[in-house]
Amino acid sequence: MKTLYVEGNTFLHRMSSRVKLLCLAATSVVLFAVQSTPVLGLLCLASALLYLLLRLPPKDAWARLRPVLLTIIVVGLFTLVVDSATQAAVFVLRLTSLMLLAATVTATTGIAEFMDEVTRLATPLERIGLVKASDIGLAVGLVIRFVPEVLARYQAIRDAHHARGLRPRILTLAVPMIILTLRNADEIASAIDARGLRGHK
Structure with missing residues (x-):
């Protein structure tokens, strides 16, 4: 059966699943708070570099991102038509960064770790x-x-x-x-x- 997890020994694989999920959540808040295109561009570049650390074969790396990336591009083009080029760029950079970070986290965290951590976080509820x-x-x-x-x-x-x-x-x-x-x-x-x-x- 296929899985999003990728075997490896990078620092991301060794990092605690709780730390990764909290960092992803915090970064998501930052991404949606920032409106500057240059800053979002730098964050997108940093996210891409983290994703490249997985050293996936190019075909596999692209296959994981293609469906979401194509959707982002389509909605970005729609934003360009109804709003402005700046807002379209902000939208695309923001969601592309989030997509790359989420793909990196899911590739370096086993399903059992995800389930255990989410269960712990939901315990107060x-x-x-x-x-x-x-x-x-x-x-x-x-x-x-x-x-x-x-x-x-x-x-x-x-x-x-x-x-x-x-x-x-x-x-x-x-x-x-x-x-x-x-x-x-x-x-x-x-x-x-x-x-x-x-x-x-």
């Missing part, structure tokens, strides 16, 4: 009766775990279109993607409930 911490950790772990599966399914549908000589279109790609993903989600939910992994009252 459980004490006041808002959520069940273990359910939050499980949900985050499942999202991270199945992102590669969704991307692989998207590529398989595209390849099937090309094999039949069909031109991939948004509708013809989205419909089977949604159906297969929902079917898979239902199967996973049934399996989780059958094993009693979720807390129910």
Whole structure:
């Protein structure tokens, strides 16, 4: 089964998962507070350098970023049309930096570490009766775990279109993607409930 985690021995791999998540959260706040294009450009460059430290093969490194990056570019172009070039640049630099940092964190942190840390962070909310911490950790772990599966399914549908000589279109790609993903989600939910992994009252 595919995973976003990349084996390695960099300082990012050795860093505590809690520190990485807190740094990501703090950096996100800074990114959305800064409006200066040069400063955002420097932050984007620093994020790219951190991502390059993973030393992924170029094809794999690009495959991890492509879906999100293409979405950022499309929305950036829309912002350019309805607003200004400055705001479009701020938007693209801000979200590109966040994407690179998030990709770096998920590549250097195992799913079990993510789940444990999120569960610990959600424990205060459980004490006041808002959520069940273990359910939050499980949900985050499942999202991270199945992102590669969704991307692989998207590529398989595209390849099937090309094999039949069909031109991939948004509708013809989205419909089977949604159906297969929902079917898979239902199967996973049934399996989780059958094993009693979720807390129910």
